[in-house]
Amino acid sequence: MIPRNQCIANIKAGYLFPEIAKRRREYQAAHPDAKIISLGVGNTTEPILPHINAGLVEGARRLGTVDGYSGYQDEGSLELREKISAVFYRGKFKANEIFISDGAKCDIGRLQLLFGAGTAVAVQDPSYPVYVDGSVLIGAAGGVAPDGSGYNGITYLPCTMENNFFPDLSRIPSQCLVYFCSPNNPTGAVASKEQLNALVKTALEKDSLIVFDAAYSEYIRDPSLPKSIFEIEGARQCAVEVNSFSKSAGFTGVRLGWSVVPLELKYATGESVNADWSRVCATIFNGASNIAQAGGIAALDSEGMKEISSLTSFYLGNAKRIRDVLQKLGIQCVGGDNSPYIWAHFPGRDSWEVFSEILDKSQVITTPGAGFGPAGAGFIRFSAFGNRDAVEEACQRLCCIIV
Ligand code: PGU
Numbered sequence: 001m002i003p004r005n006q007c008i009a010n011i012k013a014g015y016l017f018p019e020i021a022k023r024r025r026e027y028q029a030a031h032p033d034a035k036i037i038s039l040g041v042g043n044t045t046e047p048i049l050p051h052i053n054a055g056l057v058e059g060a061r062r063l064g065t066v067d068g069y070s071g072y073q074d075e076g077s078l079e080l081r082e083k084i085s086a087v088f089y090r091g092k093f094k095a096n097e098i099f100i101s102d103g104a105k106c107d108i109g110r111l112q113l114l115f116g117a118g119t120a121v122a123v124q125d126p127s128y129p130v131y132v133d134g135s136v137l138i139g140a141a142g143g144v145a146p147d148g149s150g151y152n153g154i155t156y157l158p159c160t161m162e163n164n165f166f167p168d169l170s171r172i173p174s175q176c177l178v179y180f181c182s183p184n185n186p187t188g189a190v191a192s193k194e195q196l197n198a199l200v201k202t203a204l205e206k207d208s209l210i211v212f213d214a215a216y217s218e219y220i221r222d223p224s225l226p227k228s229i230f231e232i233e234g235a236r237q238c239a240v241e242v243n244s245f246s247k248s249a250g251f252t253g254v255r256l257g258w259s260v261v262p263l264e265l266k267y268a269t270g271e272s273v274n275a276d277w278s279r280v281c282a283t284i285f286n287g288a289s290n291i292a293q294a295g296g297i298a299a300l301d302s303e304g305m306k307e308i309s310s311l312t313s314f315y316l317g318n319a320k321r322i323r324d325v326l327q328k329l330g331i332q333c334v335g336g337d338n339s340p341y342i343w344a345h346f347p348g349r350d351s352w353e354v355f356s357e358i359l360d361k362s363q364v365i366t367t368p369g370a371g372f373g374p375a376g377a378g379f380i381r382f383s384a385f386g387n388r389d390a391v392e393e394a395c396q397r398l399c400c401i402i403v
Contacts, residue, residue, distance in 0.1 A: 007117075007139045008137065010141070010143045010144075012143075012144045016372075017040070017041045019371075020040050020041065020365065023356075024036060024038070024365055031363075036363045037365070037386070037390045037394040038383075038386065039364055039365060039383050039385075039394055040383060041367070041385075042185065042247070042340065042383045043252055044250045044385055045386050045387050045390075046311060046315075046387070047250070048249065048250045048251075049250075050307075051298055051303040051304055051306075051307055052299045052304050052308075053295070055294050055295045055299065055304070056254065056298070058298075059290060059293065059294020060291050070290050072286055074281065074285075074286065075099065075281075076258070076288060076293065077293045077297065079297055080100055080296050081098040081100060081258075082095055083296075083297060083300040087300045087305070088228060089228065089230055089260070092230065093260055096278075097262055097274065098258055099260075099261065099278070099281055100258050100287065101257040101259060102255040102256065102285075102288045103246060103255050104213060104215045104242040104257045107242045107257060107258075108131065108134060108213065110280060110281070110285065111259070111277075112134050112135065113138070114273065114276050114277060115140065115177055116138065116139075116140070117139030117140055118140070119135075119176075120173045120175060120176040121140050121141060121176065122154070122155040122156075122157055122176050122179070122208075123154060123155070123157065123179045123373070124157050124159050124179070124180060125150070125157055125158050125159060125372075125373040126159065126187065126379070127184075127186075129371065129372060131213075149374055155172065155176065157171055158375040159187060159375060161332070164189070165189035165334065166189065169198055170202075172208060173206070174206040174208065176206065176208040177208070177209055177211065178199075178203060178208050178210045179210075179211050180211070180212050180229075181212075181213040181214075182212075183335075183338055183339035185213075185215070185372075186343055186381040188334055188338075188343050189343075190220060190225045193225075193226050193231070196226055196229060196232045197233075200232045200233070200234045203238040203239070204238050208238065210229060210235070210238055211239075212228075212235075212242070214227065214241055215242070215243060215244045215247055215257075216339050218247070218248035218308055218309075219247070219312050219315070219316060220339075221338050222337075222338055225338060230262075236265065237266075238265070240259060240262075240265065241259065242258070242259045243259075244257035245257060245296055247312075248299070249299040249311070250311055251296075254292045254295060255288065255289065256293065256296045261277045314388075315385060316336075316337075316340065316384065318384040318388065319336035319341075319342060319384035320337075321391055322336065322342050323336040323342050325398050325399055326344050326398070329398070331345065332344070332345040336384065340383060340385060341381055341383060341384070342382040343379055343381055344379060344380045344382060345378060345379055346379065346380060347378055350377070351368035351369040351376065351378060351379055351380055352368045355367070355368040355380065358380070358401070362394070362397035362400070362401050364394045364398060366380045366382055367380070367383070368380060368381075369381060
């Protein structure tokens, strides 16, 4: 048989969330009567709101008509791209700088193809696992270091209580791909304008490229906090941004997102990153579902934006309830105010052990911090995605336990 891709061999164990799902199944099998509640994976639970849903239904209906039928739309609907530019970037991007995708995760994976195996990669630590795992899969990182410091070839930028969850930028190597997520998954921290100014300045000085993941931008309530890297001067020369309708419109299962790749962005050798991205998308991606795009267009008109605001406020209401309980229990935590994640500190504890103890005592699923990188040790992530009754029940149960 043909040999295995060594990059896949380098990846340790399973992807984080299926691993948690496996532990949940095992616990359920051992405790058949347990009513498990998940505050684990960040998966939306609430129905899609009526105006946006009507957009999806209308999109499906049109496909059944002679005039409304559409087939492949590689670059995505022009109307949707123009709306994204108008709503999120004050019209500052042309339609050919916005690429419609089937979600931010998929684009994060595909973007790696632009840079390939030789690229230096830096991540906030902890971080959304796809940045690191994707880098290992493409060969930009090697195997796991035996001392528990993570994957060889990845520069981990610790984000801790001590630095207020914003990393020391001087550690970013030159000519590096820097993944940066704000509002952050998993810490819930949101970078300020000054912090993002410093990030862009560093990237420009070090000839590095930022992949800015803004998947939770619609959770920002503090108007002083930037929702996009492109609010920062100089970002067009050093950043791409990915975003998604998953967590704002409840499209986790519908699948719709976008990436912004400015025309000004150039490789060290002067070629256009935008042109290459267009080539990659045309070659291995056939565009997002036309039905999903019709839903996205509805989501971005004034009625749809009101629904996005109300849905994200609902999840932020859950976040507040969870955070209040943790604080009452004397557990130090951050996040949950401009983000749907709460990052709780269990100093000196193994986070998989804390995960199991919480599950055992309260039948609540969480996510162990260690799954997000070495600096996640001693932390637990609580997700605010859940029906209100389930979240309130989880809070009551958590109130009664001491971990
Ligand atoms: N970016 C970030 C920072 C995320 O946290 C997630 C989902 C995505 C992108 C995915 O966006 P899509 O547009 O839906 O592709 N994170 C969730 C779900 C787990 C997963 O593997 O994606 C989480 O629990 O972290």
